Amino acid sequence: MDEPLDILIVGAGPTGLACAIEAVASNLKLLVVEKGVLVNSIYNYPSTMTFFTSRERLEIGDLPLPSLNTKPHRAEALEYYRRVSDFYRLPIHFQERVTGIGGHDGEFRVETETSEGHHAEYITKKAIIATGYYDLPNLLGIPGEELPKVSHYYTDPHPYYRRKVAVIGGANSAAVAALDLWRHGAEVTLVYREPTLSSHIKYWIRPDIENRIKEGSIRALPQSEVKEIVAGAICVHRSNGEVLRLDNDFVFALTGYHPDFRFLRDIGVEIDATTHRPKCNPESLESNVPGIYLAGVIIAGMDTNEIFIENGRFHGKQILGDIEKKL
Numbered sequence: 001m002d003e004p005l006d007i008l009i010v011g012a013g014p015t016g017l018a019c020a021i022e023a024v025a026s027n028l029k030l031l032v033v034e035k036g037v038l039v040n041s042i043y044n045y046p047s048t049m050t051f052f053t054s055r056e057r058l059e060i061g062d063l064p065l066p067s068l069n070t071k072p073h074r075a076e077a078l079e080y081y082r083r084v085s086d087f088y089r090l091p092i093h094f095q096e097r098v099t100g101i102g103g104h105d106g107e108f109r110v111e112t113e114t115s116e117g118h119h120a121e122y123i124t125k126k127a128i129i130a131t132g133y134y135d136l137p138n139l140l141g142i143p144g145e146e147l148p149k150v151s152h153y154y155t156d157p158h159p160y161y162r163r164k165v166a167v168i169g170g171a172n173s174a175a176v177a178a179l180d181l182w183r184h185g186a187e188v189t190l191v192y193r194e195p196t197l198s199s200h201i202k203y204w205i206r207p208d209i210e211n212r213i214k215e216g217s218i219r220a221l222p223q224s225e226v227k228e229i230v231a232g233a234i235c236v237h238r239s240n241g242e243v244l245r246l247d248n249d250f251v252f253a254l255t256g257y258h259p260d261f262r263f264l265r266d267i268g269v270e271i272d273a274t275t276h277r278p279k280c281n282p283e284s285l286e287s288n289v290p291g292i293y294l295a296g297v298i299i300a301g302m303d304t305n306e307i308f309i310e311n312g313r314f315h316g317k318q319i320l321g322d323i324e325k326k327l
Contacts, residue, residue, distance in 0.1 A: 005029050005124035006327060008110050010098050013039050014060055014309045015296035016130035017081060019316035020090045021061040026324055031122065032090060033112055035097035039081045041134035042074060047156045048180060049074045052172075052202050057310040061088060096120070101127060101267040105291030126323050129267075129287075130295040130315075133259040133304050140168070140253055144229030150251045157184035164247050166191060166234050168226055169254040171198040175209040177252055182218050189219045189246060191226055191236060200305060226251070259298045267292065277301035284322035285315055293319045 007023050009016050012034035023030040037043050051058065055065040055072045058080070065072060065080045072080075085092065095115035103109040103123075110122045137152035139145060154167075154177040162185055167178045170192030182188045190213070192198075197209065213220040223239035229251055236244040261271050261278075268289045270279040277300065279288040286293050295315040300306040 003029065004107070005031055005122060007031075007126045007128060007323065008033065008108070008122055008124040009128045009130060010110075011130035011132060011296070012085075012092050012094070013041055013130060013132050013296065014058070014081065015132075015312040015315055016128070017084060017090065018060040018313045019128050019130060019295055019319060020092075021084075021088050022316040022320035024088050024090065026320055028323075028327070030091065031124075032092040033096050033098055033110070033122075034092055034094050036135075037094055038085060038092065039078065041132055042077055042081070044134065044153055044155065045074050046154050046176065046180065047074065049176070051077065053308070053310055058313075060084060060313050063087060098263075101292070105289075108291065125327060126291050126293065128293045128295055128319060129264070129269075129298060131260060131263070131298055133257045133297050136258050136260055137253070138256045138258060140226065140255065142227055142229065145253070147229055147231070147251075149231075149249065150229060150253060152253050152255075152257075154180075154252050154254060157181050157186065160250055161185040163187065163249040165189070166226065166246070166248050166251045167254060168192070168251065169256070170194055170196075170222075171254070171256070172201045172205060174252075174254040175201050175205050177254055178218050179205070179209055179212065182212060189221065189248075191221045191224050193223065193225055195222050197222075226253075257304065258302060259304075264298075269294070272301065275301045275303070277303075283318070285319050286322060293323070295319060 006028035007030045009019050009032045012032050020032050050073055051071050054070055055067045059065050061084055063084055067076045096112050098112050100111045106125050108124050108127050112120045157180045165181050165186045166189045167174050168191050178188050178190045212218045224236050226234050227237050228235040234246050234248045264278050269287045280294045296312040297304055297307040
């Protein structure tokens with residue numbers, strides 16, 4: 001760009017959009033750069049997903065989220081964020097990944113690459129990193145994890161009708177996927193390390209998954225780990241020493257996700273060795289790199305259950321309040 005930007009925002013999720021709306025309200029020159037599509041993480045949620053929170057807690061930019069349900073569906077949220085982006089005329093580049101940030105406060109050089117391989121450089125006074133965490137799964141690190149039948153994301157149940165499906169994980173996403181798959185005709189085995197299912201499972205999901213396990217509709221293997229995945233089977237090791245080889249068509253390894261810590265380190269942000277929390281001012285959300293701000297769940301390090309859309313949507317006001325004082 002010929003003229004430098006006031007703010008470049010990395011990530012067009014709800015938090016990034018909330019930051020952009022605040023920048024628009026302050027009449028600042030801005031650009032949002034998104035490596036995927038608008039609200040990319042929500043787009044990759046299961047197609048039948050219902051949000052765990054009420055509609056007003058998903059709202060940004062003082063615009064209501066119209067929904068016939070107390071808890072909106074994925075499709076309603078996608079429509080809402082499209083309308084918000086149009087209403088505020090947010091400048092967003094899609095399918096463009098930020099590959100590096102150099103320079104200094106007041107004159108950062110942001111390098112990007114599009115999905116078609118085109119490179120660009122933008123000059124910006126300030127940068128906000130709102131990249132979330134959903135794009136980087138926690139890998140199992142076992143043989144066969146790279147096979148086509150393995151996925152770290154669950155989207156739609158229909159292709160797995162009458163197929164043998166293993167769901168790895170004991171938290172909410174695994175429970176939701178297991179139930180949805182079973183209800184659409186899959187033969188489901190749920191494999192998790194702990195003796196019991198996670199306490200993070202939502203209160204209205206827990207009795208459903210527990211009852212399906214109790215009645216035998218879904219097979220549960222607690223205190224178990226999948227150690228190998230091969231064509232047609234998985235190898236499960238149980239805590240009692242038992243080794244099972246189970247017939248299998250597909251595997252959903254829903255073992256959580258993590259922020260892109262390497263990217264943060266590459267741009268100079270300090271990361272706590274234990275918690276993986278990036279260093280930032282809790283009031284302004286400015287990182288240890290002057291002029292680079294952090295927004296959304298990326299602030300929480302590995303504790304991704306700490307920040308959601310409900311509270312991350314307010315980070316824009318914090319950040320822009322500080323930026324306005326310094327520009």
